[in-house]
Amino acid sequence: MRRYTVEVNGKVYVIDIEELASDRFNVRLGDQRYEVRLRGSEDVAGARITPEVLPLHVEGEAAGEGSAITPTVANKHRPPAPESMPTLPMSRPPGLPPASNIPGGDFRQEIVAPMPGTILTIQVSPGDVVKRGQTVLVLEAMKMKNAIKAPHDAIVSSVAVQAGQSVGYGHVLLTFEQPN
Amino acid sequence: MDSTTVSQLVQGIVSITPGAMLMIAVGGLLIYLAIAREYEPMLLLPIGAGAILANLPLSPLVAPDGLLRILYQAGVENELFPLLIFIGIGAMTDFGPLLENPKMLLLGAAGQFGIFGTLLLALLLGFDVNEAASIGIIGAIDGPTSIYVSSRLAPHLLGPIAVAAYSYMSLAPVIQPPIMRLLTTKRERRIRMQYTQRAISRRTRVLFPIFVTIIVGVLAPMATPLIGMLMLGNLMREAGVVERLTKASSNEIANVVTLFLGLAIGSTMQAEAFLRLDTLAILALGIAAFALDTAAGLLFARLLNLFSRVKINPLIGAAGISAFPMAARVAQKVALEDDFENFLLMQAMGANTAGQIASVVAGGIVLALLTR
Numbered sequence: 001m002r003r004y005t006v007e008v009n010g011k012v013y014v015i016d017i018e019e020l021a022s023d024r025f026n027v028r029l030g031d032q033r034y035e036v037r038l039r040g041s042e043d044v045a046g047a048r049i050t051p052e053v054l055p056l057h058v059e060g061e062a063a064g065e066g067s068a069i070t071p072t073v074a075n076k077h078r079p080p081a082p083e084s085m086p087t088l089p090m091s092r093p094p095g096l097p098p099a100s101n102i103p104g105g106d107f108r109q110e111i112v113a114p115m116p117g118t119i120l121t122i123q124v125s126p127g128d129v130v131k132r133g134q135t136v137l138v139l140e141a142m143k144m145k146n147a148i149k150a151p152h153d154a155i156v157s158s159v160a161v162q163a164g165q166s167v168g169y170g171h172v173l174l175t176f177e178q179p180n
Numbered sequence: 181m182d183s184t185t186v187s188q189l190v191q192g193i194v195s196i197t198p199g200a201m202l203m204i205a206v207g208g209l210l211i212y213l214a215i216a217r218e219y220e221p222m223l224l225l226p227i228g229a230g231a232i233l234a235n236l237p238l239s240p241l242v243a244p245d246g247l248l249r250i251l252y253q254a255g256v257e258n259e260l261f262p263l264l265i266f267i268g269i270g271a272m273t274d275f276g277p278l279l280e281n282p283k284m285l286l287l288g289a290a291g292q293f294g295i296f297g298t299l300l301l302a303l304l305l306g307f308d309v310n311e312a313a314s315i316g317i318i319g320a321i322d323g324p325t326s327i328y329v330s331s332r333l334a335p336h337l338l339g340p341i342a343v344a345a346y347s348y349m350s351l352a353p354v355i356q357p358p359i360m361r362l363l364t365t366k367r368e369r370r371i372r373m374q375y376t377q378r379a380i381s382r383r384t385r386v387l388f389p390i391f392v393t394i395i396v397g398v399l400a401p402m403a404t405p406l407i408g409m410l411m412l413g414n415l416m417r418e419a420g421v422v423e424r425l426t427k428a429s430s431n432e433i434a435n436v437v438t439l440f441l442g443l444a445i446g447s448t449m450q451a452e453a454f455l456r457l458d459t460l461a462i463l464a465l466g467i468a469a470f471a472l473d474t475a476a477g478l479l480f481a482r483l484l485n486l487f488s489r490v491k492i493n494p495l496i497g498a499a500g501i502s503a504f505p506m507a508a509r510v511a512q513k514v515a516l517e518d519d520f521e522n523f524l525l526m527q528a529m530g531a532n533t534a535g536q537i538a539s540v541v542a543g544g545i546v547l548a549l550l551t552r
Contacts, residue, residue: 022376114523115375133520142277142529144509149520169375 117141195237199451207231219350230446248447261441262324268434270413277530288534291500292542293476294319298469319469320539322502339449340459344466352506371493385418403544499528502539508532
């Protein structure tokens with residue numbers, strides 16, 4: 001489960017998001033519970049978003065203040081919410097595999113764990129320049145070592161995990177900057 | 181000192197036969213494979229040692245009250261050892277990836293085609309039907325199942341069958357990839373599969389082994405011992421309240437039984453039983469079984485893709501066999517060759533555990549068809 005504390009127009013909301021399946025989430029906001037289904041996800045660099053929260057199932061009080069949150073803190077490369085797609089702030093929609101690895105395709109600003117496992121070694125540090133195909137870290141899953149490689153040439157801007165840490169599917173491992 | 185004393189002193193040397201020397205060399209080869217190549221060392225080392233010990237001249241170990249003979253009678257003849265090992269395998273296996281992806285059961289079933297294909301081949305080569313079925317079961321790529329079935333149907337072939345099953349199990353990374361590349365296109369190998377991480381509730385995990393045992397037991401009664409022990413181990417694992425039993429099953433009991441089983445199997449490899457043309461035929465048919473399994477899994481996955489909107493990567497079809505977790509790792513490795521970001525290990529693990537269940541069921545079906 002992930003907990004996001006967002007401030008909207010000076011008011012603080014605590015949002016708990018629990019991943020039920022890769023595309024289904026349990027979202028709790030105060031007394032209200034939403035079941036959210038992710039319909040799609042795109043990496044649109046620099047896009048601004050105005051997510052809409054549509055309660056599919058509401059438990060507890062009737063939907064009130066929760067139904068029209070517009071978070072001001074938004075991850076700048078998060079997908080724009082397609083119409084009627086309930087979206088909530090997440091570091092990354094963990095449901096879908098990374099959008100593209102085609103050379104010359106969209107630049108991916110982060111690498112996420114392709115499956116649950118344990119970080120064995122981290123072979124880069126922030127500021128490193130990496131080439132496409134270079135191993136950045138090793139993820140052990142089901143007793144097998146899996147080399148996680150850079151999808152394109154990039155500069156490592158941050159490492160979000162530590163060696164020995166266990167990660168779930170979709171957990172952000174590294175973030176990249178575009179090399180100039 | 182008269183001549184009787186002398187001949188008593190050298191009776192070991194004069195009793196050496198060329199066949200026994202050759203078998204000692206075979207035992208040495210198995211030990212070499214175990215130590216230098218790490219092919220299933222836990223089994224091949226005791227098997228090799230058993231073969232050497234059984235073939236030494238006048239070896240008291242294989243006399244009626246010798247240790248190897250006793251082990252054989254205690255656990256192989258009556259199928260006790262493979263069943264005990266199954267408890268341990270169940271206790272070690274996480275069926276989570278399969279429960280997340282129940283469709284994988286189809287791939288596990290397809291991966292058993294080699295059993296029946298090889299059975300037919302063996303019949304063509306002139307083996308009788310019980311022998312052919314025992315050889316075919318090598319296609320389950322599952323050591324304990326092979327031992328279980330062949331000790332009931334064709335105990336005289338146990339040695340070569342066990343050696344073939346265990347050594348091919350560890351040869352998955354050598355045998356499978358060429359077939360996988362041959363029977364899939366690069367485009368298919370690059371198919372990425374969405375990973376659905378479903379939360380599997382504890383209740384499901386606990387009920388799964390119980391239901392599987394009952395369903396399989398009713399449908400294929402001959403498979404009850406195998407599936408029952410496998411699922412007993414798994415039930416203990418998932419129940420979480422008998423950790424000591426789970427640990428004992430997956431460590432101490434499994435280890436002790438593996439040692440005993442290996443030695444007993446090795447002791448069946450006596451020159452007169454092993455040094456026959458049949459042995460070579462069995463080893464060759466074993467490879468054929470493995471290749472057929474792999475091919476059937478790949479082609480079946482491709483067939484599914486014709487009907488299914490969500491495409492599966494056919495490579496995981498090759499993981500639908502019992503060699504766990506080698507087959508799943510091989511699928512993952514081959515997928516990464518063409519796309520270093522294509523991670524399908526979890527799906528492959530699902531197919532692989534399905535293959536384990538399916539091979540046990542297949543073993544039960546073979547027994548049901550042939551035991552009267």
